[in-house]
Amino acid sequence: MKKINIVNGPQNVSVIIQGCMRMPGLTKEAAAEVIRTAYDSGINFYDHASCYGEDGAAEKKFAEAFPLSGVKREDIYIQSKCGLCFDRNEFDWTKENILSSVDDSLSRLKVEYLDTLLLHRPDLLYDPEEVAEAFDRLEKSGKVRFFGVSNLVPMQIELLKKYVKQPLIINQVQLSLEQSQLIDQALYMNNKTTEFSINRDGNCLDYCRLSDITIQAWSPLQIGMFGGTFIDNPDFPELNKALAELAEREKVSKTAIALAWILRHPAKMQAIIGTMNPEHIKDACMAADVKLSHHDWYALYLAAGKYLP
Ligand SMILES: NC(=O)c1ccc[n+]([C@@H]2O[C@H](COP(=O)([O-])OP(=O)(O)OC[C@H]3O[C@@H](n4cnc5c(N)ncnc54)[C@H](OP(=O)(O)O)[C@@H]3O)[C@@H](O)[C@H]2O)c1
Numbered sequence: 368m369k370k371i372n373i374v375n376g377p378q379n380v381s382v383i384i385q386g387c388m389r390m391p392g393l394t395k396e397a398a399a400e401v402i403r404t405a406y407d408s409g410i411n412f413y414d415h416a417s418c419y420g421e422d423g424a425a426e427k428k429f430a431e432a433f434p435l436s437g438v439k440r441e442d443i444y445i446q447s448k449c450g451l452c453f454d455r456n457e458f459d460w461t462k463e464n465i466l467s468s469v470d471d472s473l474s475r476l477k478v479e480y481l482d483t484l485l486l487h488r489p490d491l492l493y494d495p496e497e498v499a500e501a502f503d504r505l506e507k508s509g510k511v512r513f514f515g516v517s518n519l520v521p522m523q524i525e526l527l528k529k530y531v532k533q534p535l536i537i538n539q540v541q542l543s544l545e546q547s548q549l550i551d552q553a554l555y556m557n558n559k560t561t562e563f564s565i566n567r568d569g570n571c572l573d574y575c576r577l578s579d580i581t582i583q584a585w586s587p588l589q590i591g592m593f594g595g596t597f598i599d600n601p602d603f604p605e606l607n608k609a610l611a612e613l614a615e616r617e618k619v620s621k622t623a624i625a626l627a628w629i630l631r632h633p634a635k636m637q638a639i640i641g642t643m644n645p646e647h648i649k650d651a652c653m654a655a656d657v658k659l660s661h662h663d664w665y666a667l668y669l670a671a672g673k674y675l676p
Pocket residue numbers: 385386387388389414415487517518539540584585586587588589593595596598622639640641642643644647651
C-alpha cells in the first residue's frame with residue numbers, strides 16, 4: 368500500500384483509510400476481521416466519529432473487536448471527529464463539548480490518545496477562541512496529537528486559523544466519481560449553461576493544496592448522500608463500462624479503479640472506504656497500486672456524466 372506523509376502531521380499513512388461508520392451492526396468477531404483485513408491489506412489509518420452509531424456505537428464496537436484483531440495500537444493511526452450532536456439536534460463546537468466529546472471517544476475506544484481529531488461539520492454558532500482553548504488543552508494533555516476539520520470551506524478554516532495555534536492538517540470532504548463537485552467547478556467556471564459551474568465550496572480543493580491541508584475523500588463509492596454505490600448499478604451503465612474496461616486491463620476490481628481515480632489526482636488525497644465486507648476491502652486496497660494515465664482519468668470523469676466545455 369502506498370503511504371504518504373501528511374504535512375505537519377502523521378507520517379507514512381496509508382492512502383486508503385478504513386472508515387468505521389458502518390461498524391455498529393457487526394459482531395465483534397466480524398469487526399475484528401474488518402480491522403485485520405484492512406491492516407493486512409496495507410491500511411494503517413482508521414476513521415471514526417463520536418456520532419457513528421447510537422451513543423458512539425462504532426467506537427465501542429472497534430474497541431471490543433480490536434484485541435481480537437491482533438493489530439497493535441502503536442502500528443495504526445486512529446482518527447475521530449466531534450461536533451455533530453444528532454441526539455440533541457444541533458452541532459456543537461463549544462469548548463465543553465469538544466473536550467467532553469474527546470474524553471468520551473477515548474473511553475469508548477479504550478485508547479490513551481487520538482492521532483487526529485477533526486471538527487466534523489460547522490457549528491453555525493462557533494466561537495474560534497473557544498475552539499483554540501479546547502485544542503490547547505487537548506494538545507497539552509496529550510489526548511490529541513494533530514488537528515483538522517471536515518466539510519469546511521476555506522474561509523471557515525481561515526477564521527479558525529486566526530485563533531488556533533496548531534496546524535489544521537486535514538479537511539475531510541465528500542468526493543467520488545459521482546459526487547465530484549470538488550473538482551467540477553474549476554472546469555466549468557463562469558459557464559451559465561450548467562450547474563457544474565456552481566462554486567459550492569469556495570475553491571476548497573485549491574485552497575487545501577495551497578495551505579498544505581490533506582483532503583480525505585469520504586463516501587468514494589456512493590451516489591449522492593448514502594444513495595447506495597454506483598458500482599454495478601444499472602443506473603450508471605457508461606460509468607460501469609469504463610470502470611470494467613480499466614479493471615480488466617489492470618486486473619483489479621471496478622471498486623479499485625473508482626478509488627484509483629481519486630488517488631490519481633495530484634493533490635495527494637486519502638480515500639476513506641466504508642465497506643464492512645473483507646473481500647471488498649481487499650479489492651479496494653488494490654487501488655493504491657493502480658497507475659491510471661492522464662487519459663484514463665478523463666475517460667472516467669466523462670463516463671461519470673461530465674463533458675468538456
Ligand atoms: N466527514 C463526513 O462528513 C463523513 C460522511 C460520511 C462518511 N464519512 C467517512 O467515510 C467513510 C466511508 O463512507 P461510506 O461508507 O459512505 O463509503 P463508501 O465506501 O463509498 O460506501 C460503502 C458502502 O458501499 C457498499 N458497497 C457496495 N458494493 C461495494 C463494492 N463493490 N465495494 C465496496 N463497497 C461496496 C458497502 O457495502 P458492503 O459493506 O457490503 O461492501 C457499503 O455499504 C465512513 O466510514 C466514514 O468514516 C465521513
